[in-house]
Amino acid sequence: INAEYMGIVELACADGCAVSMKLLLVVLFSLIALSDARRHRRARAAPSPYRFSEEELQQTSHEDLVDILLHRNGIPAPETPEEPAIAAAADNYPPIWPYPAKFSNGTASVTVNPTGFKFTAPESDRDLRAAFERFERLFFPHRAAAGGTISAVQVTVSAFNVQLQLGIDESYTLDVPMQGPIRISAGTVYGAYHALQTLSQLIVFNFDTQLYTIALAPWHIEDRPRFTHREVLLDSSRHFEPVQTIMNLIDSLTYAKVNVIHWHIVDSQSFPFDSPSYPLLGKMGSWSAQERYTIFDVQDVVEYARERGVRIMIEIDNPGHAGSWCKGYPDVCPSVQCPEPLNPATNATFDLIDGLFRDFTGGARGGGVVFENLMHLGGDEVDTSCWSSTPAIAQWMKDNSLTPDLTYEYFVRRSQAIAHAQGRDVVGWEEIWNHFGTQLDKSTIIQQWLGGSTIAQNATAHGYRVLWSTDGVWYLDGLTTTWATMYSQEPCTGIPDNLCDMLVLGGGGEMWGETVDTSDIQNTIWPRLAAIAERLWSPRDVTDLSAAKPRIASFRCLLNRRGVMAAPINNPTARSAPPGPGGCLVQ
């Protein structure tokens, strides 16, 4: 073992043994592997529930893999969707966005009585009760005449206290009868929320009769998402996005069953997070004194999202996109003039990363302020020239026989080891796959983003899980990308069905914040994110743009009625104003 590496390990311990012995060993072995990379590489780090050899992958049955990978143990696999039984004349059919996996309906109109409308559930659950209050307002936005045939919804949930994580059961069934109570059954409260969202779209106020009605009853809907991870990326570094802005965004996400905020919380431009462990990061790195999040703010966002079935996945992009770290802690950067990638030659960098991650994770799987088990480590756009041009780092690389790319690998792996030791699975941008491929821990989730990239095919073929958010088609900062283009993408193109089902977790729309603040974040995101949401939720064969158009127009009007600043669907450029007077359905 190279004495230098031993020194690193000893230093880590001398600093208070903040890292577990397991992590030390992992780092140690990783470093051994790196130091002798050309002879043999040791790919594996901490134990992972998702580790398969390619042989194992081939030998395990498809069904078992789905259960294992999506934590579906004990939950029966959903049935294959069938074709809708009735093709109704109405254009906005079915009047549900995103399109449900399976449904049938009739031709009658039933009325719903808003006066004394009852939400009932066999068990009393705080989250469910809070949801009932929210949905009552969504169901009945207008004062109405008394009366209506249906006056209750009965909600049955199989398992309460299921922590909101990747792969939890979000399925539901919804029955709207001709009379008697509406019935919802779901595996979890999260499934129940989706059922209530669907129901909120079916209940329509009739201005002529002043009654709430459901058209085309009876409805029988069996619904579940095609992909388990349906995100929007929120960038709070290029512009600060206040807590209220994020909470308003969360409300809007739920309307389209988008279930993750991928919170790109810091980047080179600003560091708006007040880390309790490293307070100078936010104090020195934020745009201004008020443009910061306390750890309580983060916790409030996480809780607000959790109550609505939305996961918060934190991204701490490293070693690139980290220039804002230098202001508070100059030691972790190569130099003032050349601030990033972060300095790989000092333990100060990894100590800080460890402490910063722990602010979010609490150090234990499923724990901490951000209990989400996925943590995004970025890893993209690493230009190593600051390493080579900073004498101390260049010398350190030379001493350790590391090329810049090996240094990048070392950094990525050590950062991953820290996240693993805190019980997190790691997500990284596709460069880490492009550079290190199958050298990465098998639990690593690769996020495809480069324009025209097809790495999802390659990565899934090697058993890695992927997220799909390709630049040029699912980047929301691409203002000339229309909803129709977004709608027409297919994350599983070129990927065999079994790998699509178990390794393509989903993806989402990436709202990079260079020109987005509170003033335009909603109208840049909406309505286009709805197109992505339907792609990620609905059956693969729901692809017809002309069928989708009246539905997304109606959904856009619904968003507007709920106060969401969704822009016209027909504008060639995102967030542009309506071209002239007109009804929201035609713009």
Place this chain on the structure above:
Amino acid sequence: ASNYPPIWPYPQSFTNGSTTVSVDPNFKFAASMQSDDLDAAFKRFDALFFPHRANNGGVLNNVAIMVQNVTEQLQLYSDESYTLYIPADGTAAISITAQTVFGVYNALQTLSQLIVFDFNTQTYQVSLAPWRITDFPRFKHREVLLDSSRHFEPVQTIKNLIDSLTYAKINVIHWHIVDSQSFPFDSPTYPLLGQKGSYSPQERYSMDDVADVVEYARQRGVRIMIEIDNPGHAASWCPGYPDVCPSTTCLQPLNPATNATFDLMAGLFRDFTGGVRGGGVVFDNMFHLGGDEVDTSCWTNTPAIASWMKQQGFTADQTYEYFVKRAQAITHAQGRDVVGWEEIWNHFGTQLDKSTIIHQWLPGSKVAVAATAAGYRVLWSTDGVWYLDGLQVTWETMYVQEPCVGIPDNLCNTLVLGGGGEMWGETVDTSDIQSTIWPRLAAIGERLWSPRTVTSTDAAHVRMANFRCLLNRRGVAAAPINNPTARSAPPGPGSCLDQ
């Protein structure tokens, strides 16, 4: 320039010290009179004062409110003044005095801007204490025009707008509820207006929706002034009631030759007014009848109308006068004072009832000077400088306008009621209404509230930037202040204070 005083709009008079005093988020509101409206306000302001979880403790932990009248109806001349005292230590409570609950709301808005969260200590603080503020608006009527005809603006959108207005002490929505493009209001008396005249079945307001908006606004000290523009800007009335229009090919101005037109107007107005002063769903005593841009050619081109005019011995302009006066008479009979766009002054001048309020809007117009000289009350919202649909008009341009230019002080004080920013809706729907209105309406808000001498855009710049950031923190989609075109995106990464 600095963010001093850190209050938007600039108060009438104030003194302050140099002490920083902490505020305990376990905060109590106590008023000298019981009022459900005040209790509801206290809940709202508690959330505005303390948006972050913080360490408990702090020197100031309550506000004592002396209010004289908690039942006064919100109208044009309601007293909105207040005093606010924030001590520099814990020997006294924060105290507010006001005549009405509306003055209390204004005091609490000011206080909400002075309480700032300190991220480093995780405590709330007021800087530069002690503060002694005596404040009242320079003008009584500080409006934004909301146009729900060119685009339907949902109830939720209007409520969100009302919340934002209160932050800048804007106190009126001038609700241009219908126009030629669509008729989104479901009149109980004439139901076909909304049924046939709206853009789509969901793009309508029920009578209860209007009542909810009025009540939501009232609880926040914001008046709702309805505009039913007539006889022009009324083509959307025809699909439901073709009789009130000249013909199916020449839709407006409304038909002056039939009582059907005036019957419909009386019924439609009564839906809002209830027929009595201070009553009805919209209890505001000002009712805007538009009266602008009346092109009489449809009257002269429609044989039945032309012959009726000839019978009466009316020229086209006399017919216009007859129409305006009859519409006003209907409104007066229902206990309302009439507001009209300046064309009615330009055409009929002192022939108009003295209670008529003239709304100046034409670019370059100086009608306010002439109308006040003749004893008429005026509102000021001149196109080109206070029209919010003018996207090239910057906040600085809006800020440097003066409604009383050329008007003697005594007439300025008594007859210039105020004015406001007009958000015509041709390219404005829920997606962009907030970013088109804000932050520019704040410039108008300060002009209408603050002393006449507060005019320096250089001094206002930092304060405006801070107020924009505050709006953003409260979830209002206020655009950057430095962009040359309204509602354009920030040009690149940066702090909200710099953009």
